[in-house]
Amino acid sequence: MRRHVHLAPMVLMLCLLLLGPHAQAGPQGLPNLPACKDLAFSTEEDFLSQGPTPPDGNPIISDGDLLGLNHAVCARNRELLASWQVQPDLGLDAVDVVIADAQRGLVAFSTELDDPAGRFKAGDLLTTNGAIIPNVTLLSRFQVGRDLGLDGLHFTGAPQQIVAFLDAAAKIRRDEWLANPGQLVTLLNRYEVDIWFSTEGTELQAAVTPILDGHVLSARLGAVVVNQADLLPVTAPAGIPNRGVDFGLDALAASRRGTLETIRFSTEILFRGTPGFTDGDVLKKGDGIETTNSALVAPFEPKARFLGLDALYINLDPAVNWDRYLPYILKHALRLAE
């Protein structure tokens, strides 16, 4: 009993530390990130914005920049990559905005190109606090053993736990992940979070389950969360082999609770049936278009109505009061102390 009394405050302190200011995205932070509080995305191609000039004065929008509502450029590619001080634009292929704060902002993402200095690959999961989770580690529970790319990304779990997980992940070097990929699942279990993701490539011979680049996968469970066939309306011939086509999964968003019905996504290729969609539209699981690509990019006033969609984040938990940390911490602290 006395031991409980001593341990509980210590664990509580530890939890508060984990929830405190974590490693940030470089000395300047991400000053425009709050504009991506509710929605963030990237395009497939670069374009010239004819709308209001971005805060940095450069009207050229790269396919590596993080864009938001109302013509917001929430972060340039180099700002996302500030932890590695990468100069070239490496593109932006997947994104999840974990904290949309100017100083404490935390974004998880993947690039289109490898790091020129060899520190990470285009398929790795990166975060603005410097974490690198190798692609093969994400796929460790699927026993794939090779990089399949990273096309869509979404964290599920309590936001503070996701932050704690990513702070812990940032302390693990890439080579350590590669040497011991199993520690990812251990960490995910410890923080009760999951990483939903989609790949660029297909692995039909995977030991656990065949992987299509159109499936939503779970890194924690090593399972298909949503099959390609279930993402699209039944009128689309989605899913292999039964319905005939893998439409791919290029961008992914959902609620933090991991409610399947909240899934939003985009495909790799368009469909001209009924209901039709392009590979730049935001689709709702099983229900077709929610937002067209032209509506998404229109505030930037580009010279073309379609610019593709490569990465997507949508805040789908507006009413959830996740910020009430204390009762949660106390509950877990006491449980750990026992």
Added chain:
Amino acid sequence: MFTRRLVLLVALTMLAGAVLPASSMTIAAPVPPLAACITGAFSTEEDFMAREKIPFDGNPYVSDGDMLSFDGQVCMRNAHLLAAWFAAAPGPDLGLDALDILNIGDVAQPTIAFSTELDDPAARFTAGDLLFTPGYAIPNIALLHPFGINYDIGLDGVQFIGSQDKILTFVAALANTPRSEFLKNPGLLQQLLRRYGVDIWFTVEGTARIVGAIQILDGDLLSAANGVIVAAQSALLPASVPAGLPTRGVDFGLDAVATSRNAEAALASLNFSTEILYDGTELSFTDGDVLRMGNGVVIKHWELIKLFYPAADFLGLDALAVGETLPPMCENQITDLGGLQVDVADINAAGRGEIGYPTDHPFGASIPFWGTICNDVNRFRVVFRKHADGPGAGTGIPVLLAEGWKVKTRNLITGACTDSAFWFSDANGWYNGPTYRSLLFCNPNLILTNWKSASAPDPNALYRVWLEFDRGAGVETEPAPHLARLDNTQPKINNLGIPGGACTTFSSSDMPIMVQGDVSDDHFWYYRLSIGGDLYAEHYYNVVRYYDAVPGAAHLNAAGTTPLATLVDLHTVTVFDLAANPVRCAYGVRLWAADRTIEGYFNPPFNLVGGYFRTPTSQAIYFDYAP
């Protein structure tokens, strides 16, 4: 060198067996039909199932890493392309992002240049490297070295320039230049290319800013030998397309390239595809179409993939190669159909024509067919079969003598097209081939036949139509049927309403009033409202299409108003659109509902063929206005 060839041959043979189902392993390994890709090849962006026509190895699964022919065959599985790196056992499918077929004359020793979508798991090459089927790899940084770029920015398209002999000699030299050598000395590639008098044109995945103001877009075509931009993004697409940064506004990317190996002719005949689609007023294309430099679409995407009979009509285009010269050939085929002469390449998997609108169009009333009948054809006919009935014999489409079809003929003395004659088929739809060809002199756009589609067994169904022809050795058919969706039913206005119902009296303060409607049609397109009364000229409101981003389209979809069988708001109307002070009188609101059907007409005595969009249906509702 001999050892490498032997390894490749053995590996190809092993792989041909390895992709078979286990139960077939005892049978001789199927040989990939490489020759089918002699005229060119491509890869898709996504995997799909081939239907009706099964690939050589019996596996209907087609990967985005397989090399596909224009006639619906899988020429090489991804594992075949990568066989040199996975000689012991078939490797993983790494995708196919760039392609140039350098030599497939020798089936046992093809030389194909390509790149993958994913890195080699054993780190022997990256997805940005240029690979060769004999097992050579040129690292991406060697290609980019002349541009001063020292990191991997991907490889999206590739085209060798130079004589085939020199190119193959260059490739053979790579046997003595391992990848590691290029990494140590990236400038070596440029030296080799110049030594052998060849060039590699290529495109990259990423955008790179070089020291100074120059920028390489992923939509630019680059030269590895000269370190220059061969064709900037802005030069590739017509001026009406906002292509190029920063001036015109958008980088559309460059995903696949293929052209002649002759440097002088290569640019003019450059075929390519983009990374993103474009929906413009003068030109539209998808990222799966084959475009010609400065000229727009030359091959619609469906034309590339249709002979695989996929379940969707779009699969994307990632890699493209074309043969040096296409063999001259005449192909008996239907080329166009429908009243507005829709190219069969513009007809999608649902059998509806795509003619530049953001939607597609079924066919109704008269459906004329155009096509090619080659010199050796004795007789031909166009047949139809309901798609839902599956494969089987078709029914001929005749135009009988009794219909009085008259065509121009040459005067026997003057040779001028001043005479006329009756032209008709037999009861089964067969026409005489030589006579048809001779009639083309005076009737250059002569149709193959005309289908009165309203009398089809189901006038609103999806049909397969195809050409049958006889060259003396029995009846032959086109390689693939075409689809045609019929719609011979007018749109239905089920209900039309205004507040208070018909004959309500409104005052000026009631204006504007909301008009409600309930419209249905399998291929609904748009509605339009008009208001009229007294002696005022009728006022027409804007057309509202189901895909328009306007409030008036909020309750529309491709089948009419939604929800079904419900009066929904369309948009408001007001008598003040007729006059500033409209008089007390009865007024009417008229709803026009249109579907997307292309209706054709055929006037046999005058050999007149044409078409239009079906005339809208209309219904009116009336009210009183008392200021």
